[in-house]
Amino acid sequence: MAHLYKKTLVMHSISNTDRLAQRQELFINLYKSAFPAVAKYVGRLGGSFDEAKDVFQDALVVYYEKTVGQPSTLHNDTAYLVGIAKNLWLKRYRQSAQNLPLTDLDMTADEQEESPSNNRLMHFLNKAGHKCMELLKSFYYDQLPLHEIAEEFGYSGVRSATVQKYKCLEKVRETIKEKALAYDDFME
Amino acid sequence: MTTSWNETQQIEAVLMGTAKPGDALLFEAKLLLDNELADKVMWQQKTYAVIKQYSRRQLRAEIEAVHQQLFTQPEHSSFSQKIRQLFSKR
Numbered sequence: 001m002a003h004l005y006k007k008t009l010v011m012h013s014i015s016n017t018d019r020l021a022q023r024q025e026l027f028i029n030l031y032k033s034a035f036p037a038v039a040k041y042v043g044r045l046g047g048s049f050d051e052a053k054d055v056f057q058d059a060l061v062v063y064y065e066k067t068v069g070q071p072s073t074l075h076n077d078t079a080y081l082v083g084i085a086k087n088l089w090l091k092r093y094r095q096s097a098q099n100l101p102l103t104d105l106d107m108t109a110d111e112q113e114e115s116p117s118n119n120r121l122m123h124f125l126n127k128a129g130h131k132c133m134e135l136l137k138s139f140y141y142d143q144l145p146l147h148e149i150a151e152e153f154g155y156s157g158v159r160s161a162t163v164q165k166y167k168c169l170e171k172v173r174e175t176i177k178e179k180a181l182a183y184d185d186f187m188e
Numbered sequence: 189m190t191t192s193w194n195e196t197q198q199i200e201a202v203l204m205g206t207a208k209p210g211d212a213l214l215f216e217a218k219l220l221l222d223n224e225l226a227d228k229v230m231w232q233q234k235t236y237a238v239i240k241q242y243s244r245r246q247l248r249a250e251i252e253a254v255h256q257q258l259f260t261q262p263e264h265s266s267f268s269q270k271i272r273q274l275f276s277k278r
Contacts, residue, residue, distance in 0.1 A: 020250070027254040032267060036274075043274040052275075057251050061244055122242060133242050140236065141243035166193035169200070173228070173235045180234075 016152055019142075027060060034059075034081040041082075042089050051093055052085075059085040069143040117183035121176065129175060132168035139165055195225075199232050 035056055042052040059081050067074060074080050125133050135153055138144045144152075150161035201207035202215050219226050259268045 023250060024254055027251055028258065031254060031258055036271060039271050039274045049272070049275045053255065057248060057255070060251050061247055064247060118241075121238070122245065125238070125242060133239070136239045137243040137246065140239050141247075163193055166196045166200075169232070169235060170192060170196050172238070173196075173231045176235055176238055177227075177231045180231075 030060065030063070030077065030081060031056075033078045034085070037078075037082045038085040038089075041086055045089075045094075047089060047093055051089060055085045055088040055092065056081075058088055065141075068141075117179075120183065121179050124179065125172065125175065129168075129172060132171055135165060135168050136172065195228070196232070199225075199229050203229070203233055203236070 035052075038056050038059075039049070039052045042048075042055070062084050063077070063081050066080075067077075131153070135149065138149050138152065139146070146158045146161050146165075149155075149165075150157055153161065153164070155161040155164055198207070198211070198215060202212055207215065219229070258264045259271075
């Protein structure tokens, strides 16, 4: 599985659609290799299908964030995923295990951000600033190199993509500020 | 002259800890004198959090699409049945 992921990262000039398809293939493979063990564990301890699904999907997010940019850090992707999902389940659904150490992640910070005003902001950014958000995501989250971002978003080169990235950052920053002053329960 | 994207770049370098020590020091000094700059720094920090959150939501949506595919499409039915069985005994 790891080699499949590595391959996607060393290939240059692949389009966003290809990247999406490759991620999809990766997630299908990881689902097949790791989800049965997670489901079995959660089921045996009395948890539900939805709980297993919930923690597994969060574990995939953690996995993605851990491996993006440095895909060779994990020796065993399946064992890593299963371990994270089990820990998350214990932490989330078992009161008695609340002081379990959670290495590598704490998703709780993001869970608090599900407030209505924050959802409105996300919705707004997705509609009004979609291209900027996608550009910023490509750079900061997916960690794509600037030359690929330039190509993907139609800029003449790395420099122009860099300038554009900062302009987007500025635009989004101003939007967030404006919206935050309008919604009083925003991102405390 | 500092263009606005240049300033945004400087803020980023300071927030990410990639600014050179001299530049960081100069920036600290500017911050003391310029309230507007301090305000920008604060909002820019929130912006990175918002980008991360936006990105995670997009990724979660991709993962959910994969989940739906695995649990509804006939070609994956042996997999989905195997999983469902683990929860059907109660």
